[in-house]
Amino acid sequence: MKTGVYWSYLLVMFFVTYLIRVVPFVVFRKKIENKYIRSFLAYIPYTVLGAMTFPAVFYATGSLVTSTVGVAAALVAAYRGKGLFTVAICASFAALLAGML
Amino acid sequence: MKQFLQGFKDGSAIGIGYLSVSFTFGLAAVSSGLCWWEALLVSMMNLTSAGQFAGITIMAAAGSYIEMAISQFVINLRYALMSISLLQKVDREFHMGHKLLLGFANTDEIFAVAMSRQGEVSSQYFAGLAVLPYLGWTFGTLAGAVCGNILPQNVSDALGLAIYGMFIAIIVPAMKKDNHILKITLLAVGISVALYYLPGLQKISSGFAVIICAVAASAVGAVCFPVEDQTEEEV
Structure with a gap:
């Protein structure tokens, strides 16, 4: 990637992310009361992360087998209520071990 | 000053958490083709995990600027809602200049801590609250980006799963509940x-x-x- 292209991407990211946080902070006076808009926004983090994770995660290590082992480990750890970093390490470690076998 | 220090203290747990999350972002960024300072600047200028991750994916795929803008808009739309909520909570001394500067630091976790505070939130408190998370996010990214370049291939491949592991750790408990x-x-x-x-x-x-x-x-x-x-x- 050329340096100029990188800066263009970076500035687009920065301006959109900055404005989305700051404009409502400066402009709005009251809360959003509409329950449909509130609900839509409440679901967004989960749908974004779900769609970003699957199916891309199965290609994350470059091997379908080790990725699948890692995903399984992550799902078990997350279901048991482990913290973010623990789950991440479990996924990576399981994939690493699967790759060595 | 007392309020700033209280915020600083309240932000320490977030800072430690961000250190580890951004470490995996740094790893992911260099493995997608960015160099260490490029990864670092993305973190310093955005301070958001899912948006940044989508951003480096689009960079790696040479996506269009429109695609970049829309993805950041949709993924980060929740911050608009949080900023509106936070607005109800800040005190009268929280002026325009404070909002323009500190609004940048309104992340999921900082928002949650600020909202859980008893009474109003002052600009000093919010500034203190943002310091350690910002430093954690910055130095974690740097460490991840540097390590990504020196780790053996099979380890860095396996660590490619780390950021997805974190996403799974966020969605699974919510889905269970x-x-x-x-x-x-x-x-x-x-x-x-x-x-x-x-x-x-x-x-x-x-x-x-x-x-x-x-x-x-x-x-x-x-x-x-x-x-x-x-x-x-x-x-």
């Missing part, structure tokens, strides 16, 4: 899988695919299972 979130998240995953594998739809770039999945599934969620209570969002 809330049946509506479970259904809507599965819907988003289903659409994502369909877009990825169905012939004809594969031309859709990954950035747009995430946008389509998130907007469609969340809209279905808003219509079918609107959230009734008026408590603060803490996601």
Whole structure:
């Protein structure tokens, strides 16, 4: 990637992310009361992360087998209520071990 | 000053958490082709995990600037809601200049801590609260980016799963707790899988695919299972 292209991407990211946080902070006076808009926004983090994770995660290590082992480990750890970093390490470690076998 | 120090202290746990999350972002960024300072600047200028991750994916795929802008808009839309909520909570001394500067630091976790504070939130408190998370995010990214370049290939391949592991750690407990979130998240995953594998739809770039999945599934969620209570969002 050329340096100029990188800066263009970076500035687009920065301006959109900055404005989305700051404009409502400066402009709005009251809360959003509409329950449909509130609900839509409440679901967004989960749908974004779900769609970003699957199916891309199965290609994350470059091997379908080790990725699948890692995903399984992550799902078990997350279901048991482990913290973010623990789950991440479990996924990576399981994939690493699967790759060595 | 006392308020600043209290905020500084309250932000320490977030800072430690961010250190580890951004470490995996740094790893992911260099493995997607950025150099260490490019990864570092992305973190210093954005301070958001899912948005940054989508951003480096679009950079790696040489996506369009429009795609970049829309993806950041949709993924970070929740911050608009949080900023509006936070606005109700800040005191009268929280002036325009403070808002322009400190609004940048309104992340999921900083928002949650600020909202859980008794009474109003002052600009000094919020500034203190943002310091350690920002430093954690910055130095974690740097460490991850540097390590990504020196680790053996099989280790860095395995660590490619780390950021997804964290995403799974966020969605799975919420899905377990809330049946509506479970259904809507599965819907988003289903659409994502369909877009990825169905012939004809594969031309859709990954950035747009995430946008389509998130907007469609969340809209279905808003219509079918609107959230009734008026408590603060803490996601």
